[in-house]
Amino acid sequence: MKKLIYPVFLALLFPLGLIAQTSPELIAQKDYTAAVAWQQHSGEYRALSFQAYNFARLSLDQHLKEAVAGKVNCVVVDIDETLLDNSPFSAMQVQKGVAWNPKDWSAWTALAAADTVPGALGFLKYAASKQVETFYVSNRTTQDQQATLKNLQRLGFPYADEEHLMLSAGSSDKEARRQKVLEQHNILLLCGDNLSDFSNVFYREGKNTREEVDAAKAEFGTRFIVLPNPMYGDWEKILYKGSKLDETEKSRQRVEGLKGF
Numbered sequence: 001m002k003k004l005i006y007p008v009f010l011a012l013l014f015p016l017g018l019i020a021q022t023s024p025e026l027i028a029q030k031d032y033t034a035a036v037a038w039q040q041h042s043g044e045y046r047a048l049s050f051q052a053y054n055f056a057r058l059s060l061d062q063h064l065k066e067a068v069a070g071k072v073n074c075v076v077v078d079i080d081e082t083l084l085d086n087s088p089f090s091a092m093q094v095q096k097g098v099a100w101n102p103k104d105w106s107a108w109t110a111l112a113a114a115d116t117v118p119g120a121l122g123f124l125k126y127a128a129s130k131q132v133e134t135f136y137v138s139n140r141t142t143q144d145q146q147a148t149l150k151n152l153q154r155l156g157f158p159y160a161d162e163e164h165l166m167l168s169a170g171s172s173d174k175e176a177r178r179q180k181v182l183e184q185h186n187i188l189l190l191c192g193d194n195l196s197d198f199s200n201v202f203y204r205e206g207k208n209t210r211e212e213v214d215a216a217k218a219e220f221g222t223r224f225i226v227l228p229n230p231m232y233g234d235w236e237k238i239l240y241k242g243s244k245l246d247e248t249e250k251s252r253q254r255v256e257g258l259k260g261f
């Protein structure tokens with residue numbers, strides 16, 4: 001009897017739209033509710049972010065003692081989930097059951113409404129007080145340039161100007177932009193939520209990312225300051241087999257790839 005009652009109950013609710021938010025089709029689009037909730041509500045997310053930037057400050061002091069004279073010192077930082085918290089955008093995706101798309105993303109960035117990742121602003125202001133410049137190396141596109149500057153400036157980030165904002169001009173590879181910064185500056189450290197924000201070694205073709213991380217373990221917290229981002233990143237790519245997969249297929253492959261017992 002119990003088995004019958006549940007479908008009947010759902011059938012009664014469905015025309016009212018009361019279960020639209022939790023239908024299986026919507027969940028299949030993006031099943032990362034826990035990741036977004038963790039970023040928005042947990043103290044642990046904030047604590048880890050503060051921890052990252054506390055390490056950044058200690059490391060900066062150390063690097064300043066060793067910095068090579070003759071070039072201006074700087075730090076290179078990513079923007080999304082490193083300085084700016086875009087979890088409201090991800091929350092919208094979960095609630096509306098939509099996959100990432102450039103139109104929705106631009107609608108969000110155009111608001112210039114993202115809040116700071118905890119600790120980020122304090123660290124970059126501290127760096128500025130030590131005459132250390134900030135270069136913002138982000139894979140936002142040039143279309144988002146003005147809104148991005150507006151968001152950073154509204155929050156009071158130092159060096160938030162066109163000269164220091166290096167966006168993607170078609171390629172997500174940040175190495176060329178890092179090399180450009182190195183022409184005139186010492187890069188004392190880098191901050192990011194994605195391993196590609198630090199170096200291209202981590203997602204090398206044919207290499208194992210986890211082994212590459214192990215090989216670079218001394219760099220984390222010293223030269224590479226890593227911020228938590230449970231919602232998205234290059235780490236997702238290594239989960240999937242095939243190209244042009246829809247969200248339902250990605251969801252299926254994520255579950256299939258889990259290591260159970």
Ligand SMILES: [Mg+2]
Binds near residue numbers: 079080081192193194
């Ligand atoms: Mg990022």
